[in-house]
Amino acid sequence: MSRPAPEPPGLAPRRAAAKLVDAVLTRTRALDGALEAEHDPSGFRALPERDRALARAIAGVTLRRFGTLRSLIAAKLEKGLPKKAGPLEAILATGAAQALFMEVPVHTAVDLAVACARADPEARHFAGLANAVLRGIVGAGAPDKIPGADVPPWLYARWTRAYGAEEAERIAESITLEAPLDLTVKSDPALWAERLGGVALPNGTVRLLTHGSITALPGFSEGAWWVQDAGASLPAKLLGDIRDQRVIDLCAAPGGKTAQLAAAGAEVVAVDKSAERLTRLSQNLARLGLSATCRVGDAATMPFEPADAVLLDAPCSATGTIRRHPDVAWMKREHEVTSLAKLQATLLDAAVRLVKPGGKLVYCVCSLEPEEGERQVASLLARNPRLRLDPVEKDELPGLPEAVTSEGYLRTLPSHLPNEDPRLAGLDGFFAARFSVA
Ligand SMILES: C[S@@+](CC[C@H](N)C(=O)[O-])C[C@H]1O[C@@H](n2cnc3c(N)ncnc32)[C@H](O)[C@@H]1O
Numbered sequence: 001m002s003r004p005a006p007e008p009p010g011l012a013p014r015r016a017a018a019k020l021v022d023a024v025l026t027r028t029r030a031l032d033g034a035l036e037a038e039h040d041p042s043g044f045r046a047l048p049e050r051d052r053a054l055a056r057a058i059a060g061v062t063l064r065r066f067g068t069l070r071s072l073i074a075a076k077l078e079k080g081l082p083k084k085a086g087p088l089e090a091i092l093a094t095g096a097a098q099a100l101f102m103e104v105p106v107h108t109a110v111d112l113a114v115a116c117a118r119a120d121p122e123a124r125h126f127a128g129l130a131n132a133v134l135r136g137i138v139g140a141g142a143p144d145k146i147p148g149a150d151v152p153p154w155l156y157a158r159w160t161r162a163y164g165a166e167e168a169e170r171i172a173e174s175i176t177l178e179a180p181l182d183l184t185v186k187s188d189p190a191l192w193a194e195r196l197g198g199v200a201l202p203n204g205t206v207r208l209l210t211h212g213s214i215t216a217l218p219g220f221s222e223g224a225w226w227v228q229d230a231g232a233s234l235p236a237k238l239l240g241d242i243r244d245q246r247v248i249d250l251c252a253a254p255g256g257k258t259a260q261l262a263a264a265g266a267e268v269v270a271v272d273k274s275a276e277r278l279t280r281l282s283q284n285l286a287r288l289g290l291s292a293t294c295r296v297g298d299a300a301t302m303p304f305e306p307a308d309a310v311l312l313d314a315p316c317s318a319t320g321t322i323r324r325h326p327d328v329a330w331m332k333r334e335h336e337v338t339s340l341a342k343l344q345a346t347l348l349d350a351a352v353r354l355v356k357p358g359g360k361l362v363y364c365v366c367s368l369e370p371e372e373g374e375r376q377v378a379s380l381l382a383r384n385p386r387l388r389l390d391p392v393e394k395d396e397l398p399g400l401p402e403a404v405t406s407e408g409y410l411r412t413l414p415s416h417l418p419n420e421d422p423r424l425a426g427l428d429g430f431f432a433a434r435f436s437v438a
Contacts, residue, residue: 013051017058022087031327063326067150086122170415175323202399205230228256231428235364245308253277268292316365320429364432373431
């Protein structure tokens with residue numbers, strides 16, 4: 001009996017990358033969920049560390065450039081993708097991404113993609129087709145960049161309506177690059193920037209270009225900092241001096257903002273409906289030597305004694321985080337924006353009830369969609385006479401004056417914070433509004 005041919009070197013991380021991308025395209029699993037999952041059908045977790053890094057990089061680049069890759073693939077398939085071809089589109093996209101955008105030798109990228117197709121019970125019937133499509137794509141060389149080509153058309157149309165064609169183009173361009181690693185430090189950003197070989201941003205975030213293991217970085221085990229995008233670090237600061245105040249943090253896990261509130265000296269109650277995510281929050285706080293009272297439950301209905309301040313970081317479409325989480329672009333559907341806006345309105349009404357007279361409320365979302373931000377707040381103010389908008393002032397956001405709107409909202413865009421080195425530019429798109437409660 002003949003033995004099966006040995007697997008070509010480099011195949012396992014390519015197969016894992018294609019499966020990770022396929023799970024996103026079929027909406028069965030988000031990329032971060034797949035990378036961390038106990039049950040891992042992609043085979044990612046069983047890979048040695050170097051292969052995991054390669055699989056993660058291939059999946060990331062593929063999803064960042066997926067709009068372009070999908071149209072290149074479609075142009076080579078007169079009759080469209082064959083039915084019952086398993087992860088064929090993901091295999092083609094990851095193969096083309098390596099050759100066009102990752103400096104992997106063309107023959108390696110194509111041969112291993114064809115081998116991925118052969119190794120899959122459904123895609124194997126199309127291995128010849130995969131070979132022809134990929135050779136056609138890579139033969140034409142790197143494609144021209146078309147504005148917005150890497151954002152799903154429904155989303156790009158929304159950003160164009162909300163921010164204008166030029167800004168939408170800048171946002172789309174910014175998300176084609178991998179986001180840097182941002183850390184919020186407990187104190188002395190300049191010192192930590194030097195120790196970690198990064199830069200201190202005007203808002204105090206320490207920004208690094210490293211994409212290796214976070215736990216190996218200086219300061220991790222002593223709890224000197226936590227990972228938090230520069231944009232995500234802004235809303236909690238809008239509560240101002242909260243030392244010794246009681247603050248309820250609604251929708252708190254995994255706890256980046258809880259840590260900020262606790263580090264600022266507040267007595268924090270952290271609420272989340274996910275017990276699992278709240279456990280992660282507790283672990284994060286323990287590493288940082290910070291504390292909060294944790295409560296599992298639905299923020300819309302949980303009773304609490306009213307507090308001096310409430311922060312509501314509501315569940316949202318997360319379209320402001322696509323630069324960090326490129327899978328979001330391909331997993332979300334437009335109708336979800338409407339259902340999330342309804343949930344946010346319910347949570348906002350509950351949040352108002354939890355603020356003491358004379359207290360403060362900050363509402364925020366990591367979404368670029370006006371229904372979850374500006375329009376959400378306009379209807380909250382219209383239905384709630386206890387609230388008055390407390391406008392954000394430009395000097396509250398050092399280095400980011402463009403993030404304060406004429407109404408006094410905080411609105412960061414991934415295209416803000418330009419830098420000569422584009423790898424150091426940008427931040428997550430956040431909306432935040434601050435209210436005084438009568
Ligand atoms: C945007 S994340 C929060 C991020 C967090 N504030 C931070 O800074 O790390 C949204 C969180 O809302 C939680 N969530 C969603 N619906 C909720 C509800 N009805 N009540 C409480 N938590 C909820 C989710 O479990 C998730 O952890």
